[in-house]
Amino acid sequence: MRFLERPSRTYQAPDSAGGGEIDSSSSPSGTTAAPTEANETLGSYVRGRIDGIKGGDLGSIPIIVGIILIAIYFQSRNENFLTSGNFVNLVVQAAPYAVIGMGVVFVLLLGEIDLSIGFVSGVGGVIMALLLLPDGNQVSTPVAIAAAISAGVAIGLLQGVLFAKVGIPSFVVTLAGLLGWNGVVLLLIGSRGTVVIQDEFIIGISNNSLSKMGGWLVVEGAVLLYAVLQYLAVRTRAKAGLPNVPVSLILIRIAVLAIAGAIVVSVLNETRGVPYVGVLVIALMLVGTYVTDKTRFGRHVYAVGGNVEASRRAGISIDRIRISVFMISGGMAALGGIILASRLSSVDTGAGGGSILLLSIAAAVIGGTSLFGGRGTVRSAVIGAIVIASIDNGLGLLNVSAGTKYVVTALVLLAAVTVDSLARKGRESSGRA
Amino acid sequence: MSEQPLLELQGVSKTFGAVQALTHVDFKVRPGEVMALVGDNGAGKSTLIKGIAGIHPFDEGQYLFGGESVSVSGPKDSAALGIEVVYQDLALCDNLDVVQNMYLGRELTKLRRLDETTMERKARETLASLAVTTLQSVRQPVASLSGGQRQSVAVAKAVMWNSKLVILDEPTAALGVAQTRQVLDLVKRLGDNGLAVVLISHNLHDIFEVADRITVLRLGQNVAELKTSETTQQLVVEQITAGKLSTVPGQETAA
Numbered sequence: 121m122r123f124l125e126r127p128s129r130t131y132q133a134p135d136s137a138g139g140g141e142i143d144s145s146s147s148p149s150g151t152t153a154a155p156t157e158a159n160e161t162l163g164s165y166v167r168g169r170i171d172g173i174k175g176g177d178l179g180s181i182p183i184i185v186g187i188i189l190i191a192i193y194f195q196s197r198n199e200n201f202l203t204s205g206n207f208v209n210l211v212v213q214a215a216p217y218a219v220i221g222m223g224v225v226f227v228l229l230l231g232e233i234d235l236s237i238g239f240v241s242g243v244g245g246v247i248m249a250l251l252l253l254p255d256g257n258q259v260s261t262p263v264a265i266a267a268a269i270s271a272g273v274a275i276g277l278l279q280g281v282l283f284a285k286v287g288i289p290s291f292v293v294t295l296a297g298l299l300g301w302n303g304v305v306l307l308l309i310g311s312r313g314t315v316v317i318q319d320e321f322i323i324g325i326s327n328n329s330l331s332k333m334g335g336w337l338v339v340e341g342a343v344l345l346y347a348v349l350q351y352l353a354v355r356t357r358a359k360a361g362l363p364n365v366p367v368s369l370i371l372i373r374i375a376v377l378a379i380a381g382a383i384v385v386s387v388l389n390e391t392r393g394v395p396y397v398g399v400l401v402i403a404l405m406l407v408g409t410y411v412t413d414k415t416r417f418g419r420h421v422y423a424v425g426g427n428v429e430a431s432r433r434a435g436i437s438i439d440r441i442r443i444s445v446f447m448i449s450g451g452m453a454a455l456g457g458i459i460l461a462s463r464l465s466s467v468d469t470g471a472g473g474g475s476i477l478l479l480s481i482a483a484a485v486i487g488g489t490s491l492f493g494g495r496g497t498v499r500s501a502v503i504g505a506i507v508i509a510s511i512d513n514g515l516g517l518l519n520v521s522a523g524t525k526y527v528v529t530a531l532v533l534l535a536a537v538t539v540d541s542l543a544r545k546g547r548e549s550s551g552r553a
Numbered sequence: 554m555s556e557q558p559l560l561e562l563q564g565v566s567k568t569f570g571a572v573q574a575l576t577h578v579d580f581k582v583r584p585g586e587v588m589a590l591v592g593d594n595g596a597g598k599s600t601l602i603k604g605i606a607g608i609h610p611f612d613e614g615q616y617l618f619g620g621e622s623v624s625v626s627g628p629k630d631s632a633a634l635g636i637e638v639v640y641q642d643l644a645l646c647d648n649l650d651v652v653q654n655m656y657l658g659r660e661l662t663k664l665r666r667l668d669e670t671t672m673e674r675k676a677r678e679t680l681a682s683l684a685v686t687t688l689q690s691v692r693q694p695v696a697s698l699s700g701g702q703r704q705s706v707a708v709a710k711a712v713m714w715n716s717k718l719v720i721l722d723e724p725t726a727a728l729g730v731a732q733t734r735q736v737l738d739l740v741k742r743l744g745d746n747g748l749a750v751v752l753i754s755h756n757l758h759d760i761f762e763v764a765d766r767i768t769v770l771r772l773g774q775n776v777a778e779l780k781t782s783e784t785t786q787q788l789v790v791e792q793i794t795a796g797k798l799s800t801v802p803g804q805e806t807a808a
Contacts, residue, residue, distance in 0.1 A: 356670050357670055359670075360670045360671070360673070360674045361674070362670060362673055362674060362677075413667075414666050414667050415662075415665065415666065415667065416660045416662060416667065419649075419653065419657075419660055419667060420658075422646070422648060422649060422653075423646045423649060423653075423657055423658075425648070426646035426647055426648035426649060427644075427645065427646040427647065427648075429644065430644040430645055430646050430657070431646065431657070431658070433628075433640070433644040434644065434657040434658030434659070435629075435658040435659070436657070436658050494646070494647070494648035495648055
């Protein structure tokens with residue numbers, strides 16, 4: 121852990137390779153030597169990654185190590201942990217945290233916080249459930265889902281405007297939201313106490329699965345899509361004369377994806393198959409990743425999270441970005457609420473309460489999204505949700521108390537943030553902050 | 554170097570409340586010329602470039618660009634004319650890489666999808682044309698660059714947009730010797746490539762190395778426009794400080 125020992129926090133040139141400080145050859149007339157990067161070989165790529173890790177750019181390594189350790193521990197304590205049936209449960213348990221967490225990642229990327237997502241998910245679930253109540257006035261399922269998500273987006277719009285236009289700190293706006301939307305959940309439920317969901321489609325989201333063949337088709341399609349996209353990216357870059365990552369690395373990535381996908385599907389297929397909600401989470405993750413990585417909007421979210429003033433001078437509408445991320449967060453929270461309601465087949469006065477808010481944010485942070493803004497990925501929420509659900513699920517199998525569950529989850533969150541903070545220090549001392 | 558000025562300001566003034574920041578200042582810069590703008594703190598250097606950039610438009614006076622009278626009332630107007638400002642506190646996002654920063658706010662898209670390939674290729678071309686060769690990779694985050702490299706990226710970002718006039722606000726203020734060297738070479742190259750450059754600096758040594766002419770501001774007035782080859786650092790210092798105190802009676806508080 122070399123990065124822990126470096127005292128300096130000032131910027132310095134990367135000491136890893138090449139890149140001399142002074143351009144000694146610079147002539148006034150301007151030579152035309154481009155920054156030359158040859159195509160990397162697998163060896164040089166691996167060396168580069170190792171340098172990066174030493175410099176504090178850990179990527180998803182700590183979290184993958186964490187998941188493996190958690191799996192080994194629980195399996196050694198209770199052999200039911202790594203069974204197919206439990207694996208299906210785990211996917212279903214992780215889904216609401218993953219979906220709500222993916223929404224809040226956008227807010228965290230700006231270095232802001234949304235404390236209202238718990239009860240916004242409650243509002244979404246309750247609106248959906250009430251609209252589907254078979255009391256003669258019920259609406260069709262798609263309308264109920266659209267109404268619930270729209271309500272979440274509208275809540276995000278309101279909170280985003282209060283934050284961006286009025287200038288109230290996001291913490292305070294969404295703290296008010298936390299209280300207010302809790303009240304709205306209680307008001308909507310009224311004296312009913314519990315609203316049972318009878319809609320087959322809604323219940324099926326969390327409780328039904330793809331056919332075995334369907335599961336295989338989905339995973340094969342995903343691997344094929346990934347391979348084609350990688351091939352197209354490499355070809356475009358090669359055509360433009362730009363350096364590429366080594367082909368062998370891409371092949372390794374495709375192989376890893378294919379093997380991992382095959383293992384997951386075959387384990388899930390031993391019992392119920394791939395739950396619909398698992399497919400939904402993966403689809404949302406792909407869409408979210410596309411938005412953050414491939415669109416101007418996503419680029420501007422990272423920019424505003426990195427340096428507001430630079431973004432403003434670059435002509436980015438800061439207010440528009442700020443309001444948009446709260447709308448995404450609200451909409452995804454409502455969708456998460458629908459998934460949660462689907463799992464429980466009902467909503468009650470406790471909808472959106474409890475640990476939903478904090479575990480969803482914890483999922484994003486455990487997965488590697490920084491609370492300081494500018495750093496993070498949509499997939500971090502999915503990975504973090506798997507960790508959180510694993511702990512919850514594993515401790516449940518060990519029959520420990522709710523108190524112990526919270527304490528353990530807290531320690532895992534602390535461990536994740538500690539890794540992030542130490543890595544951040546490492547990045548600073550090696551000039552990668 | 555052509556004689557027709559690219560930018561010419563005639564008698565521009567600017568007041569902020571009771572403070573007269575600029576009083577009938579004339580200023581011009583020609584294509585291919587590096588014009589240094591010097592003056593003590595409060596002399597009006599920043600106000601002048603903010604006026605040129607349209608951030609705080611001038612109250613009165615003529616603003617001529619390419620020989621034609623233009624109205625610049627916002628940053629978009631000046632950008633449309635081809636004026637780019639590289640600010641002292643570097644408008645770069647640390648968490649984004651070099652290409653992402655150079656295209657920030659003006660990303661290229663293909664079917665609404667970011668066109669990374671074209672952006673990367675063009676960014677490389679721009680960096681190459683400025684002989685910025687010390688970057689390890691154009692895909693490394695700006696945070697990992699040295700001060701000189703960051704400044705180079707900020708300048709490259711400014712010149713990429715068919716800009717005709719680049720204004721550099723204290724580009725070497727926070728840099729070490731070697732990095733200053735790097736940036737000064739870059740400034741010279743901008744001039745050699747036919748751009749008009751306005752360079753604000755407190756460092757006369759730097760100025761005498763790269764500037765063709767020097768405009769001296771004092772207390773909101775243009776007190777001298779000197780050819781670098783025909784003057785000395787001593788003379789410029791006297792112009793900045795007004796030499797003897799007796800030559801600025803009663804104006805000590807005006808700044």
